[in-house]
Amino acid sequence: MTSMTGLPVSQRVMNLAGFLAQTARRLPDHLALAWGERRWTWREFERRSTALAASLAARGIGKGDRVLVHARNGNEILEAMFATFRLGAVLVPTNVRLVSEEVAYLAEASGATAFLCHSVFPEHAAAVAAALPGLRLLASIGEAGFGTATLEALIEAGAGRACPIADAEYDDPCWFFFTSGTTGRPKAAVLTHGQMAFVITNHLCDLMPGTTEQDASLVVAPLSHGAGIHFLTQVARGAASILLPGERFDAAEAWRLVEAHRISNMFTVPTILKMLVEHPAVDAHDHASLRYVIYAGAPMYREDQKFALRKLGKVIVQYFGLGEVTGNITVLPPALHGEEDGPAARIGSCGFARTGIEIQIQDEEGREVAPGTQGEIGVAGPAVFAGYYNNPEANAKSFRHGWFRTGDLGHMDEQGFLYITGRASDMYISGGSNVYPREVEELILQYPGIAEVAVVGVPDRHWGEVGVAVIVPRPGESVAEEALLGWLDGRMARYKMPRRVFAWDALPRSGYGKITKKMVREEMEARGLLPLA
Known part of the structure; x- marks a missing residue:
């Protein structure tokens, strides 16, 4: 293939592992990663990922091979990420909340040749091994009763071995980003080296302009998905990443780390951001270092947005995107997040x-x-x-x-x-008119005492479908169904009005932390609330 100039068209791009190599060369002794009391410099982080890559190569893992990783947040999932990139192989991370059968499906769907599995998930290791009898490598992250080696042993075995970064072209796959599968089976979105280089550059340009090695990022979301993409941007600029020490999200510890490490950016989702700003620890720790608190994955309700702005100031950044576009669709920067309602606030x-x-x-x-x-x-x-x-x-x-x-x-x-x-799948039709739950939810959240809400369409003999609202009252509050419906009456068209309102202690969430209408509907069925009387 030749270009208009008659010269061959070259599609060579930098392998994503090159970001780490460049940063380790430029900032070898700078902090790369902190997790509890443990610390890794960029030199150490690159050496460990390179050693792991060498051991994977020795076991026949190479360009184009898929490496399935089922791991909690920690240094291991990040080392596996860059070891895989270095080989020109394809990273296939899973969400640790998935059950063993779901992970086995991802293994089969991706055609994985290696599986790195956290030691606390032996049933997942067994399910994948049974689904893929030709697996070249099954290794445990931590000591376990399965696998032929631990990840740490692989790193030790590969230490000092040469393992050059594989050449990459623009369309060479680097990551299978599985969709959450809210409708049907998850699908593997193929992300490529060329595409991801653009995404990293774009994130730095639009979400965190001016990021350097003087910045630090707090990791509060799963590194298997959006937070892992965010980590790549920190690697590119040499900014340290700080991980929460525990397995569960801890808002108090998060604010302690923000103060201790002078955190300047973090990637999160509206649910976690809401938990952070509503926790008393937000007022007990200095968070003046924050410049960009990025939220994505779902729109943020206006009332929650206002509260976050009152607590943090103009540092929140919204972006809209899907795994298939790796977040790169829109951005609402800090300057356009207005606490006061009005045209300048770009409400909604x-x-x-x-x-x-x-x-x-x-x-x-x-x-x-x-x-x-x-x-x-x-x-x-x-x-x-x-x-x-x-x-x-x-x-x-x-x-x-x-x-x-x-x-x-x-x-x-x-x-x-x-x-x-x-x-499009959330919309329902009541009496021939389209109803979009988001519009109804935004209004319901303006009613006093409501923390969260989900509106779903359910079958109705007369109207075809009607809406049902499931609310979560704020702690210490109670919301009467009749009072809320009376308040809504006159504030929206009658066909948009929910038929019923149910109050729950919490809304169900997917393994990705999202509130999905499918899961809300399933929970309603499990509680015997459907069909409506």
Whole structure:
């Protein structure tokens, strides 16, 4: 293949492992990672990941091979990440909340050739070994009764061995990012070295401008997914990453670490950000070092947004994106997060298009619609993934006229700010009219004493479907169904009004920390609340 100049077209790009190599060379003694009392410099972190790569290579793992990793947050999942990249192999991280059968499915779907599994999940190791009898390597993270080696032993065995960084081209896969699978089986979105280099650059440009080795990042979300992408940006700039010491999220410890390490950025989701700012420890520790508190994964309700701004000031950053676009769709920077309602606050907007990304609102035929008109959100640009692995049917459904179809519904204003109205799959039709739960939820959260809410559509003989609201009252508060419905009456069209309101202690969450309508509906069925009387 040749270019317009007659010269061969070169698609060579830097292997993502090059980010670590460059930083380790430039900042060898700078703190890279802290986890409890343990510390690793960039030199040490690169040496360990290189040694692990050498041992994986000695066991026949090479370019294009898939390395499945089932691990809790810690240095091991990060060392496995860069060892895999270095070989030109493909990282396949799983969420540790998945059960053994689910992980075995991911192993089969990805065609994994190696499995690195945390020692506390022996049933997962057994399930994967049974699903893939030809597995070249099963290793435990920590001492365990399964596998042929521990990860630490592999690092020791590979210490000092040469293991050059594999050449990479733009479309070479580096990461299988499995979707959460809220509808049907999870699908492996193929992320590539060239695409991810753009994503890292774009994150630094749009989410954390000015990040350097003087910054530090607190890890409060699973490194198997969005937090792992965020970690790559810290590696690229040489900023240290600080991990929570425990297995469970601890808001008090998080604020202690923010003060102790002068944390300047963190990646989180609205649920965790809400927990952080509502915890008393936010007022007990100095958090003036924070510059960027980034939240993604779901829109943040306006009332929660206001509370976070009152506690932290203008440091919160929102971005909208999917695993298939690795977060790179929109950004709402700190300056556009207004505590006061008004036009300048861009209430309800998830921001404007990221640098180098194009967004279009489309009708059912794929035609662009006018500003202010609702449609499906389509996206194009270098951050869009290469497609789903071994799934031509899903690829055919997800791309149209060169646009990736997000499945999200929204509209765009004249200035290019995007407003998400919900997932196409969350919408329900009551009496012939479309109802978008997000709109109803935003209003319900304005009622006193409500911490969280989820509205789902359920079957109804007369109207086809009706809405049901599940609320979580704030601690010490109680919310009467009749009072809430009376308050809503007159504030929204009658067809949008929930038929019933149920109060629960908590809403169910997926392994990714998200509140999904599918799980709420399943929990309602389990509690005998459906069908409605």
